[in-house]
Amino acid sequence: xxxxxxxxxxxxxxxxQEVTLRCKPISGHNSLFWYRQTxxxxxxxxxxxxxxxxxxxxxxxxxxxxxKMPNASFSTLKIQPSEPRDSAVYFCASSxxxxxxxxxxxxxxxxxxxx
Amino acid sequence: GQQVMQIPxxxxxxxxxxxxxxxxxxxxxxxxQWYKQRPGGHPVFLIQLVKSGEVKKQKRLTFQFxxxxxxxxxxxxxxxTTDVGTYFCAGQAAGNKLTFGGGTRVxxxx
Numbered sequence: 001x002x003x004x005x006x007x008x009x010x011x012x013x014x015x016x017q018e019v020t021l022r023c024k025p026i027s028g029h030n031s032l033f034w035y036r037q038t039x040x041x042x043x044x045x046x047x048x049x050x051x052x053x054x055x056x057x058x059x060x061x062x063x064x065x066x067x068k069m070p071n072a073s074f075s076t077l078k079i080q081p082s083e084p085r086d087s088a089v090y091f092c093a094s095s096x097x098x099x100x101x102x103x104x105x106x107x108x109x110x111x112x113x114x115x
Numbered sequence: 116g117q118q119v120m121q122i123p124x125x126x127x128x129x130x131x132x133x134x135x136x137x138x139x140x141x142x143x144x145x146x147x148q149w150y151k152q153r154p155g156g157h158p159v160f161l162i163q164l165v166k167s168g169e170v171k172k173q174k175r176l177t178f179q180f181x182x183x184x185x186x187x188x189x190x191x192x193x194x195x196t197t198d199v200g201t202y203f204c205a206g207q208a209a210g211n212k213l214t215f216g217g218g219t220r221v222x223x224x225x
Contacts, residue, residue, distance in 0.1 A: 042218060043203065043215040103163055104160060104205075106157040108157050
């Protein structure tokens with residue numbers, strides 16, 4: 001298994017531009033999570049899906065952020081318009097809910113820089 | 116909302132020495148998980164503890180879940196340079212949502 005695949009690995013964009021981050025979870029995993037990591041705030045859960053349905057989006061900072069999961073093998077996180085304070089590493093993770101042996105599997109992350 | 120705190124934030128360890136990092140939750144947990152993130156990498160799952168008072172070992176790492184299921188610890192013996200990284204605990208209270216602690220960043224002096 002290739003693990004959780006995120007793209008792009010790095011993204012540099014200008015303030016005001018739209019940014020789309022992509023994630024392919026592990027096949028068979030029924031839960032998908034988007035996290036943001038910064039030095040100041042650590043790992044923050046933005047949103048998570050169970051069986052493609054958004055369950056908790058209370059961590060989404062504001063209306064500029066949106067996430068979709070159109071099917072079991074793909075999810076996107078969109079920021080529109082982007083701002084410098086959105087600069088962070090964004091991780092996607094997936095899990096097989098209820099399995100005590102594997103926890104979350106994280107992707108390699110997308111390092112976003114907004115200038 | 117649920118909060119998970121870890122101490123210390125930083126741990127400088129001489130190679131060969133032992134150390135412990137601690138994790139405390141503001142709410143009772145159904146389980147707690149530990150992850151390791153190497154510099155420049157992503158969090159990697161280490162272990163999950165479910166039962167009150169549970170103790171699990173992975174080679175030089177010993178994980179413990181408190182009796183009240185609100186705290187946990189990770190003890191590493193005979194630290195090696197390969198132990199460098201940030202260790203996160205993550206608590207699960209309800210549903211499938213994990214709340215991560217701030218992490219303990221471990222630096223090893225050879």
